[in-house]
Amino acid sequence: MTAFSSFLFNYLNGVTANVYEPVSVATRAAEVWAHEPWLAIGWLALGMAVMLGFLVVIGMGLIYGERKIAGHFQCRLGPMRVGWHGLLQVIADTLKLLVKEDVVPAKADKVLHVLAPVLAIMATLLALAIVPATPWFQLIDVNIGVIYVTAVGSIGVLGVLIGGWSSNNKWSLLGAMRAGAQIISYEVSATLALLIIVLFAGSLQLSTIVESQADGWWIWRSHLAGIVAFFTFLIASTAELNRTPFDLPEGESELTAGFHTEYSGMRFAFFFLAEFINMFVASAIAATLFLGGWMPFQIAGLDGFNAVMQAIPPGVWFAVKTGGLIFLLMWFRWTFPRLRIDQLMGLEWKFLLPVGFVNLLFAAVLILMGWYFAPIPA
Amino acid sequence: MGLVNLRKIRRAKQEIGGREVAVVISPRPEQTRLGTTVWQTFKSLLTGMKITISYLFRPSTVVTQQYPENRETLQMFDRYRAQLKLVYDEAGGRLCNCCQICENACPNQSIKIEWTKNPDTKKKELERWIWRMDSCTFCNACVQACPSNSITFGNEFESAVYDRRLLVYTLNDKAGPDAKVWSAIEDPAEREKLMRKMDRYSGPIPLSGTSLPGNPSGKEG
Numbered sequence: 001m002t003a004f005s006s007f008l009f010n011y012l013n014g015v016t017a018n019v020y021e022p023v024s025v026a027t028r029a030a031e032v033w034a035h036e037p038w039l040a041i042g043w044l045a046l047g048m049a050v051m052l053g054f055l056v057v058i059g060m061g062l063i064y065g066e067r068k069i070a071g072h073f074q075c076r077l078g079p080m081r082v083g084w085h086g087l088l089q090v091i092a093d094t095l096k097l098l099v100k101e102d103v104v105p106a107k108a109d110k111v112l113h114v115l116a117p118v119l120a121i122m123a124t125l126l127a128l129a130i131v132p133a134t135p136w137f138q139l140i141d142v143n144i145g146v147i148y149v150t151a152v153g154s155i156g157v158l159g160v161l162i163g164g165w166s167s168n169n170k171w172s173l174l175g176a177m178r179a180g181a182q183i184i185s186y187e188v189s190a191t192l193a194l195l196i197i198v199l200f201a202g203s204l205q206l207s208t209i210v211e212s213q214a215d216g217w218w219i220w221r222s223h224l225a226g227i228v229a230f231f232t233f234l235i236a237s238t239a240e241l242n243r244t245p246f247d248l249p250e251g252e253s254e255l256t257a258g259f260h261t262e263y264s265g266m267r268f269a270f271f272f273l274a275e276f277i278n279m280f281v282a283s284a285i286a287a288t289l290f291l292g293g294w295m296p297f298q299i300a301g302l303d304g305f306n307a308v309m310q311a312i313p314p315g316v317w318f319a320v321k322t323g324g325l326i327f328l329l330m331w332f333r334w335t336f337p338r339l340r341i342d343q344l345m346g347l348e349w350k351f352l353l354p355v356g357f358v359n360l361l362f363a364a365v366l367i368l369m370g371w372y373f374a375p376i377p378a
Numbered sequence: 379m380g381l382v383n384l385r386k387i388r389r390a391k392q393e394i395g396g397r398e399v400a401v402v403i404s405p406r407p408e409q410t411r412l413g414t415t416v417w418q419t420f421k422s423l424l425t426g427m428k429i430t431i432s433y434l435f436r437p438s439t440v441v442t443q444q445y446p447e448n449r450e451t452l453q454m455f456d457r458y459r460a461q462l463k464l465v466y467d468e469a470g471g472r473l474c475n476c477c478q479i480c481e482n483a484c485p486n487q488s489i490k491i492e493w494t495k496n497p498d499t500k501k502k503e504l505e506r507w508i509w510r511m512d513s514c515t516f517c518n519a520c521v522q523a524c525p526s527n528s529i530t531f532g533n534e535f536e537s538a539v540y541d542r543r544l545l546v547y548t549l550n551d552k553a554g555p556d557a558k559v560w561s562a563i564e565d566p567a568e569r570e571k572l573m574r575k576m577d578r579y580s581g582p583i584p585l586s587g588t589s590l591p592g593n594p595s596g597k598e599g
Contacts, residue, residue, distance in 0.1 A: 069434065072433060072434045072437070073430045073431075074433070075433050075439045075441050075442075076440065076441070077442040331431065335423075335426045335429075335430040336423065351416075
């Protein structure tokens with residue numbers, strides 16, 4: 001336990017002195033595994049507990065926030081009855097879902113029906129684990145972070161497809177097929193947008209990408225390429241999240257509830273939670289790659305301003321950026337009308353994909369010529 | 379890609395079937411260049427976002443009423459159709475003259491008007507104006523059909539009852555002549571003599587046929 005206390009001491013020192021030592025929890029566990037296995041298990045348990053806490057707190061917070069914000073966007077009030085301004089409404093809903101009967105349709109494929117929500121939430125959890133929330137607390141930090149994020153994100157669509165297929169319901173199947181077509185299409189654009197930042201940062205590791213933005217965020221420094229990539233990623237990730245204006249897989253006016261029509265109780269809650277946490281993950285990844293993650297806002301030359309910005313803890317920076325992007329996604333959802341399926345496909349293949357390719361080429365030229373602002377000191 | 383130019387949407391008058399009708403003329407979608415399409419798309423999306431964010435930051439736009447709490451200050455809407463009411467003039471005379479046009483206009487026979495003929499004046503006198511709220515669809519046909527504007531829908535929306543037979547009731551609290559006869563008489567005491575009190579639930583109750591508890595005069599209809 002001496003190692004832990006010394007870490008705590010160093011950590012607190014680091015916080016006060018603003019010295020960041022980015023080591024992920026998984027790395028710490030791997031380091032001490034050989035000589036102190038209990039400490040390693042402790043680290044892993046801590047990581048899991050934090051994940052669970054994150055999942056529940058973020059899920060509930062986002063659901064409450066979405067309902068309140070949606071209400072005011074539509075000249076309503078949102079939940080007002082349970083607790084002060086409906087604060088306990090989410091807890092009441094969770095309790096209801098927990099005790100609700102779990103119905104499996106008689107002709108459903110039982111194994112797959114049970115497996116689908118688990119796959120959906122697993123993909124979400126795996127993606128959540130890599131988010132670099134603060135420099136001193138990241139659960140896993142693999143050197144192929146960006147690839148990991150896109151790969152793990154694709155497991156989610158498997159959950160949706162299996163859920164729709166196993167329900168043995170026309171609406172579910174239609175919703176799942178739409179989800180499959182949509183997510184596979186838009187993943188191309190999202191990955192192209194991420195690739196531009198990988199080109200600029202010269203690394204796939206998320207913590208390295210964050211550190212490469214110490215002098216300025218990539219959205220500013222990469223001339224137009226970063227801004228175009230940011231908006232491409234925003235549109236593509238909205239589509240991947242199945243959120244309005246791309247919520248055809250759910251399309252309640254046409255498909256009842258799409259792929260989760262036949263789900264109830266906790267399994268429905270899994271899909272629902274996965275959707276909201278995915279929104280957080282997508283916003284966090286966008287914030288990390290384009291807006292500098294936990295890096296404070298810096299302007300080269302203005303030392304006083306920079307010092308003030310650095311005094312704000314990195315966790316707050318991360319929360320503000322991610323929260324802003326989440327708000328933007330909610331703003332999209334409660335403003336835009338839903339697209340038709342052919343418009344959805346047209347937008348991806350005829351517009352976003354060509355723009356993404358041209359942008360990638362442009363970014364490659366910029367990097368070859370060294371034409372971006374404030375290059376990282378080698 | 380085709381876009382509808384919103385600026386070219388205009389109101390106009392058009393002759394349809396020999397009548398001047400107010401119409402809105404919307405142009406066909408125009409073929410635009412890619413740049414124009416993209417620009418117009420983002421512009422219109424941003425316009426929508428501006429409107430919704432203005433709602434978010436102005437709590438005064440909220441239309442939700444916190445009903446049980448603000449029961450005292452609740453604002454209802456003029457066009458809301460809650461309960462049918464008879465209209466009375468300033469002197470208190472009932473405008474309804476028992477012509478029964480509303481009864482004929484009602485699509486599902488939710489109105490029944492019982493009247494008697496006064497042998498002296500040879501005029502109809504209202505006995506009961508029975509409204510079946512349970513079968514009423516609140517279509518407003520009776521109000522529109524009424525030639526003397528003597529019925530209207532009010533705002534008293536708290537009409538829940540524990541027994542569905544209570545949804546069939548007599549609207550007039552007094553039986554007697556209409557406003558034309560009533561207002562011609564100057565003396566208030568003389569006027570009152572013409573009227574008989576009529577209670578709300580003593581009319582025919584066309585449901586299960588049993589009389590209501592505490593209301594022995596209820597008879598089958």
